[in-house]
Amino acid sequence: MDFNDTPEEAAFRARARGWLEKNAEPLDPSKVAPNEMGEREDAATIRRCKAWQAKKADAGWACITWPKEYGGQDATPMQRVIFNQEEAKFRVPPNIYAIGHGMLGPTIMAHGSPEQKKRYLPSMLRGEEVWCQLFSEPAAGSDLAGLRTSAVKEGTDWLLNGQKIWSTGAHFCDWGMIVTRTDPSAAKHAGLTYFIVDMHSRGIEVRPIKQINGASGFNEVFFSNVRVPDSNRLGAVGDGWRVALTTLMNERVAIGAGTGSGRFKDLLRLAKQTRRNGRPAIEDSAVRQKLADFYVRSKGLQYTGYRTLSALSRGQIPGPEGSIGKAVGAPLGQQMAAFAVELQGALGAVADKELAPQEALWQEAYLSAPGLRIAGGTDEILKNIIAERVLRLPPEIRVDKEKPFRDIPSGNITK
Amino acid sequence: MNFEFSEDQKLVQKTARDYLAEHSGLGVCRAVLESSKPYDSGLWKGAAEMGWLGAAVPEQFGGAGLGYLELVLIAEEIGRALAPIPFSSSVYLATEALLLAGSEPQKKKYLPRLCSGELIGTFAFAEGASDLLDPGFVSTRFDAGRLSGEKVPVADGDIAGLGVVLAKDAKGAPCLALVDLGGSGITRTTLESFDPSRSQARLRFEGATAEPLGDAGKGFQIFERVLDRAAVMMAFEQLGGAQRALEVTREFTMNRYAFGRPVASFQALKHRMAEVYCALELGRSNAYYGAWALSSSAEELPVAAAGARVAACDASSLSAEEMIQLHGGVGFTWEYDCHLYYRRAKLLGLALGSAAEWREKLIRRLESRDAA
Numbered sequence: 001m002d003f004n005d006t007p008e009e010a011a012f013r014a015r016a017r018g019w020l021e022k023n024a025e026p027l028d029p030s031k032v033a034p035n036e037m038g039e040r041e042d043a044a045t046i047r048r049c050k051a052w053q054a055k056k057a058d059a060g061w062a063c064i065t066w067p068k069e070y071g072g073q074d075a076t077p078m079q080r081v082i083f084n085q086e087e088a089k090f091r092v093p094p095n096i097y098a099i100g101h102g103m104l105g106p107t108i109m110a111h112g113s114p115e116q117k118k119r120y121l122p123s124m125l126r127g128e129e130v131w132c133q134l135f136s137e138p139a140a141g142s143d144l145a146g147l148r149t150s151a152v153k154e155g156t157d158w159l160l161n162g163q164k165i166w167s168t169g170a171h172f173c174d175w176g177m178i179v180t181r182t183d184p185s186a187a188k189h190a191g192l193t194y195f196i197v198d199m200h201s202r203g204i205e206v207r208p209i210k211q212i213n214g215a216s217g218f219n220e221v222f223f224s225n226v227r228v229p230d231s232n233r234l235g236a237v238g239d240g241w242r243v244a245l246t247t248l249m250n251e252r253v254a255i256g257a258g259t260g261s262g263r264f265k266d267l268l269r270l271a272k273q274t275r276r277n278g279r280p281a282i283e284d285s286a287v288r289q290k291l292a293d294f295y296v297r298s299k300g301l302q303y304t305g306y307r308t309l310s311a312l313s314r315g316q317i318p319g320p321e322g323s324i325g326k327a328v329g330a331p332l333g334q335q336m337a338a339f340a341v342e343l344q345g346a347l348g349a350v351a352d353k354e355l356a357p358q359e360a361l362w363q364e365a366y367l368s369a370p371g372l373r374i375a376g377g378t379d380e381i382l383k384n385i386i387a388e389r390v391l392r393l394p395p396e397i398r399v400d401k402e403k404p405f406r407d408i409p410s411g412n413i414t415k
Numbered sequence: 416m417n418f419e420f421s422e423d424q425k426l427v428q429k430t431a432r433d434y435l436a437e438h439s440g441l442g443v444c445r446a447v448l449e450s451s452k453p454y455d456s457g458l459w460k461g462a463a464e465m466g467w468l469g470a471a472v473p474e475q476f477g478g479a480g481l482g483y484l485e486l487v488l489i490a491e492e493i494g495r496a497l498a499p500i501p502f503s504s505s506v507y508l509a510t511e512a513l514l515l516a517g518s519e520p521q522k523k524k525y526l527p528r529l530c531s532g533e534l535i536g537t538f539a540f541a542e543g544a545s546d547l548l549d550p551g552f553v554s555t556r557f558d559a560g561r562l563s564g565e566k567v568p569v570a571d572g573d574i575a576g577l578g579v580v581l582a583k584d585a586k587g588a589p590c591l592a593l594v595d596l597g598g599s600g601i602t603r604t605t606l607e608s609f610d611p612s613r614s615q616a617r618l619r620f621e622g623a624t625a626e627p628l629g630d631a632g633k634g635f636q637i638f639e640r641v642l643d644r645a646a647v648m649m650a651f652e653q654l655g656g657a658q659r660a661l662e663v664t665r666e667f668t669m670n671r672y673a674f675g676r677p678v679a680s681f682q683a684l685k686h687r688m689a690e691v692y693c694a695l696e697l698g699r700s701n702a703y704y705g706a707w708a709l710s711s712s713a714e715e716l717p718v719a720a721a722g723a724r725v726a727a728c729d730a731s732s733l734s735a736e737e738m739i740q741l742h743g744g745v746g747f748t749w750e751y752d753c754h755l756y757y758r759r760a761k762l763l764g765l766a767l768g769s770a771a772e773w774r775e776k777l778i779r780r781l782e783s784r785d786a787a
Contacts, residue, residue: 001484001707002417009416268781282782285775292774295781296726300697303704306418313416321696328693380682386692387685391665394680 003306005082006313012079016086019059024090041096041217046130046172049093053127063101063125066109070121078312096169100124100131103250104177111194111235111243120175120196134164134178134197134221135244139410141166142381144179144248145189145241146400146408149223151180158182158195158233160203160226166375170206170219173199179244182237184406191405192240196232203227213367263365264298267291267340270357274343281343290339297332301325320389326372327382334369337362418703420484427481428488434465435496441752444612447499448755453574453605453614459500459532467493468506469530472514477527483710487651487702494655497759499612501535501571503652503766507645509536512579515644516591516629516637525577525593537575537596539566539618540638547642547768548775550589550635555620557582557592557627562600562620570766572596572616573605579628580620581638589634594625610758642767643720647705650727653763654698657727657734660756661691664738671743684741691734698723698730718784721777728770735760 005013056062057071065080066072105124108117123129140147149162160180170176176197183191199206203226208216235243271282271291281287304325308318340362341348350356351363373379387393400408420428443455462468470486472478486506493502510529513522513536528534542565545552555564562580566572580592596603600623606615629637665688668679678684705723708716735757739746746753764770 001420001703001710003707005416268785282778288778289771289774292721292725292777295777296701296722296729297697299704299722300700300726303418303700304696306416307700307703309416310419314419324693324696327689328697380686383686383689384682386689391685391688391692393665393669393685393688394677396682397676397680 009082013082013086016083019061020086020090023055024092027089027091041172049096050127052093053097057126066125071125081309096130097127099133099168103247104131106250107243107247110246129174130172132167132170132173132176134167134176136166137163138165142378147179147181149180151182151193156230158228160223160228162223164221167219167221168217170221171208175199179240185404187402188400188405189241190238193237194234194240194243195228196234197228201226264295266358267336270340270343273357294336301329320385323382323385327379327386330373331379333372337366337369341366424484424488427485428492431489431492435492435498439496439498441755444497444499444755448612454501455499458498462500463532468532472526472530476522477530484706487648487706490648491651491655494652495659497656497755501574503649504537504571505529505535507648508538508641509577509579511644512538512641515640534577535575536577537569537571538579539569539572540581541568542566547772553581553583553589555582557590557625558585560624562592562594562623562625565619567617568606568615569618570615572618573603573614581634588632590631591628591634591637592625593628594623598623610762613762643717644709646720646724646767647709649763649767650702650705650723653727653731654702656756656759657695657731660734660738664741668741687737691737694730694733698726701726717780721773721780724773725770725777728764731760732764
């Protein structure tokens with residue numbers, strides 16, 4: 001048992017670090033870490049992102065786990081983790097490619113035609129074209145297969161009508177991957193078809209959603225008679241659910257890999273700066289008990305990550321066990337932020353970066369936290385995954401599985 | 416990154432699991448619980464023959480010369496089986512105290528007998544509802560080779576032959592004494608235990624002959640270091656029991672039907688079991704980190720041990736409490752085994768000081784690490 005790289009991993013890390021040192025500016029570890037949720041994605045930021053991705057692609061550091069024929073390096077998942085760990089120590093633009101590279105690219109590799117792979121994967125890897133995912137709908141989130149956006153065949157094209165929501169980055173994306181309902185008379189999961197859609201098509205309207213933290217990472221996307229050629233279909237007609245599952249499996253891997261122990265050090269510092277019961281808060285026993293609890297859970301997640309990496313290092317692929325990262329991490333983040341804001345007393349209600357401790361990071365974290373408990377699988381869905389796929393408990397009883405989709409009761413949703 | 420046990424270590428664990436499955440079914444635990452027997456002496460002999468009692472003791476002192484990574488996995492299996500033997504008292508506490516602070520002659524004299532199981536050891540520290548974070552609770556005196564005072568409760572104090580006793584010297588400084596518990600000047604009383612499958616006692620010393628253990632004036636530091644080491648091993652024992660409790664609960668709820676379906680199919684129950692799973696994994700990861708620190712003598716050990724202890728206490732309480740809840744009424748009966756897990760989880764959770772005390776220790780240690 002040790003935390004060392006194997007000799008091969010160490011050599012790879014040195015090579016990655018060497019390239020990063022020549023091409024990027026190191027982060028100052030004494031400063032508060034950058035907060036991705038707070039980043040604004042304006043045109044200038046997108047340009048910086050594209051330039052950085054192109055630079056990585058030229059040097060062979062983009063999507064390194066992808067096959068060489070699409071511009072990758074056939075690298076191992078462990079090597080990707082090592083590069084990501086090293087890259088995180090440098091000041092680089094926010095990653096607007098996570099969904100494309102982590103989820104959509106692998107879906108095209110698994111289900112795309114040779115022409116589709118050749119057309120889309122190299123430009124996705126270089127970051128010239130940015131991709132978004134068009135899955136959730138107002139009435140289909142956790143119950144994704146209940147989606148209603150329709151695609152109807154007209155000649156060699158399909159006409160898309162309906163609405164998607166929670167589409168991260170759709171406002172600056174060139175391409176989207178969408179699941180639609182092509183046969184409402186078929187059973188729920190059987191009537192779906194998956195397409196690649198040009199986000200610059202006529203009939204698409206993207207409306208950014210203003211979130212409770214003030215940022216607008218997500219969008220609503222409206223489709224009115226949007227024309228998609230049949231050559232942009234991914235997988236067979238009616239096989240969209242199977243294709244979508246490939247995307248979702250990769251989402252779990254992507255999210256699971258990103259879990260860190262977060263901000264415990266900042267919280268400990270805050271407890272030393274603020275006061276309670278006439279003395280520094282850190283001297284209050286209730287505060288100390290709570291801090292210890294946060295520490296143990298944060299570290300538990302960090303060390304669980306080490307166990308996952310150990311499996312990865314041995315060539316094993318992480319399974320549904322990875323759901324624990326988000327199932328525990330997201331509520332923990334909210335509890336820590338709530339506690340930190342309370343430690344600040346009346347000042348906790350002030351979000352002014354000049355006035356609130358630690359540049360108001362906890363106010364921002366508390367406002368962002370509810371989103372993290374919902375996006376990419378709610379707490380409840382993650383517990384279902386742990387219960388059903390890890391503990392092998394029986395699946396939910398589904399009353400809508402066999403019926404034609406159009407006959408499924410829909411409550412107050414307009415059909 | 417190699418934060419995992421090796422195949423050889425896992426083989427040691429599997430051997431232990433197989434042995435205990437054959438020789439320590441829950442009937443063995445229940446037999447001790449329901450009788451006046453303080454422990455199962457046959458199983459204790461078996462554990463000695465398997466080499467478990469001296470797994471981490473060097474061969475020159477009669478041990479198997481394996482290491483702590485092997486020992487913690489054996490501890491996990493002891494916990495899984497709810498083995499009714501004084502393993503933690505003798506192996507994690509008395510043996511560790513000797514390894515850590517014993518003189519060469521003391522090690523030679525006692526360790527081989529502890530490894531063979533012929534001698535059972537224990538560590539007597541508590542004096543009632545003591546605040547273990549402050550040496551002020553110690554009133555037992557060790558002066559001129561004589562020990563006087565009262566220790567209560569002492570885990571396995573009624574069956575142990577060798578006691579490590581936390582006392583204070585003539586100057587009032589905490590010190591450790593090594594005492595033959597079968598000697599004169601000692602009165603032992605068996606107490607009614609919260610978990611009668613593990614015994615507890617009151618030890619009264621009235622001028623009992625004892626010898627010093629470790630450097631004079633360092634008694635409390637050694638005590639805390641022994642507790643840290645024990646906490647890591649105990650965490651594995653706690654998690655072993657908690658893991659098994661979840662498995663038993665899963666089996667039961669899969670086969671128990673209500674409203675026409677297995678109760679395990681109800682989301683309310685599934686989510687509770689998922690939460691137990693998460694607590695167990697957090698406990699396991701913290702315990703792994705503790706095992707790494709223990710086996711590599713890392714400076715991180717005091718922080719890592721406290722983290723492992725807190726996470727293991729949380730997971731094992733939750734698992735045992737949910738076990739009864741998810742069994743429903745039968746879980747509250749004497750006949751079902753749930754209470755064996757429930758009692759043991761709390762007993763082990765208090766044996767080295769409560770989770771609340773370890774949370775406080777954890778923060779103290781983080782503060783002093785930051786200050787360093």
